[in-house]
Amino acid sequence: MILIADSGATKTDWSFGTELSSQKLIHTEGINPFHMDTQYIEEIISRQLIPQLPSSASSDCTAIYFYGAGCTPERAKEISDSLHHIFPHAHIEAASDLLGAARALCQRTAGIACILGTGSNSCLYDGTNIVKNISPLGYILGDEGSGAYLGKHFLSDCLKRQLPVSLTEDFLERYNLTLPDILEKVYRQPQANRFLASLTPYIYEHREMPEIRKLLTDSFTAFLKRNVLLYEKKDPVSFTGSVAWYFQEEIRSCLSELRLTTGRFVKNPIEKLAVYHFSMQNVS
Known part of the structure; x- marks a missing residue:
């Protein structure tokens, strides 16, 4: 066994x-x-x-x-x-x-393997072992394309009035949040990355809105440019993790724009x- x-x-x-x-x-x-x-x-x-x-x-x-x-x-x-x-x-x-x-x-x-979940990570893989890894740096300095990254930028756009007022009001009411609540959860309570990532279901629900679509495109493009393209290899790029699984369509589009070969998505x-x-x- x-x-x-x-x-x-x-x-x-x-x-x-x-x-x-x-x-x-x-x-x-x-x-x-x-x-x-x-x-x-x-x-x-x-x-x-x-x-x-x-x-x-x-x-x-x-x-x-x-x-x-x-x-x-x-x-x-x-x-x-x-x-x-x-x-x-x-x-x-x-x-x-x-x-x-x-x-x-x-x-x-051989291929490029990526994780997009609460955080993000990637590596160049030779068929047996990892041969190169770009440090993800965590949700403050990096973790592009992750749930925490999406949540962070979504909150910032809401509070900086970059999104329709109706969407911001609906979001705050749905999650029963105020500005002091958000600041407390992000800056004072532990595991702020999990709180930020917990907002991805709402982002997914509104992914067809132009502003949210741009947020997703910018986030996944940033992940690919700041991580995957640094491997200087044209191997297929594959993904696992909850964010990767549910946002496959958006990720595939970003891969195509950057002329990268799409591998597989595994839940x-x-x-x-x-x-x-x-x-x-x-x-x-």
């Missing part, structure tokens, strides 16, 4: 089985070694993951591939050690969610990661 994980801030998707056709998907709380110590990580695995697996999983599991946010080379060992305590016989590899996205999107073919990387690893098992 092999076990594959794709972990974000709020949840971890797990795939397990002995072959692709028999794989099963389960979920646990998100695991981020940047914010959690090994004891807490092991508690999530023991209390949330193990009860959902076959009773013999700890001894039958031969390999584990974990991809997660915050899983930098320095932090990957914490994940590996936590998993090894519970699955002592398994070969364990822990890597970033970006490598997971690249393998899910491109499989064993949930875990299913394609299962394809990648189960096929690798068959090759080996």
Whole structure:
């Protein structure tokens, strides 16, 4: 049995089985070694993951591939050690969610892999590993095209009277927000990026408005120009993440304008990661 994980801030998707056709998907709380110590990580695995697996999983599991946010080379060992305590016989590899996205999107073919969710990221992938990465820099200095970036610019346009008054009034009423509320959430409360990204459903709902269409075009073009074009490669550009999935039409248009080749769009990387690893098992 092999076990594959794709972990974000709020949840971890797990795939397990002995072959692709028999794989099963389960979920646990998100695991981020940047914010959690090994004891807490092991508690999530023991209390949330193990009860959902076959009773013999700890001894039958031969390999584990974990991809997660915050899983930098320095932090990957914490994940590996936590998993090894519970699955002592398994070969364990822990890597970033970006490598997971690249393998899910491109499989064993070279390409450019992008994540557009709450934040954004991208890389040049050679079919096995990441060979180049433009730092996303976070939602203050970067994260172009992300949910946080869209939310930030949408709020600014609302409050700076760049959007129709009727739209601004409807938005503030729908979300029960005032200017002091917004400033409090953005500048004083934690995880302002999540608050900003939470506004994307409203943006999506009004994406046909000329002003919103321009906001989307400007945002996705900025992502491509400030990240993807820097790779100086003409490989297909593929995307995963909630923003990428729901704004495919707008992203495809921006790719075409910049004469970039569109790759694939994948909503949930875990299913394609299962394809990648189960096929690798068959090759080996």
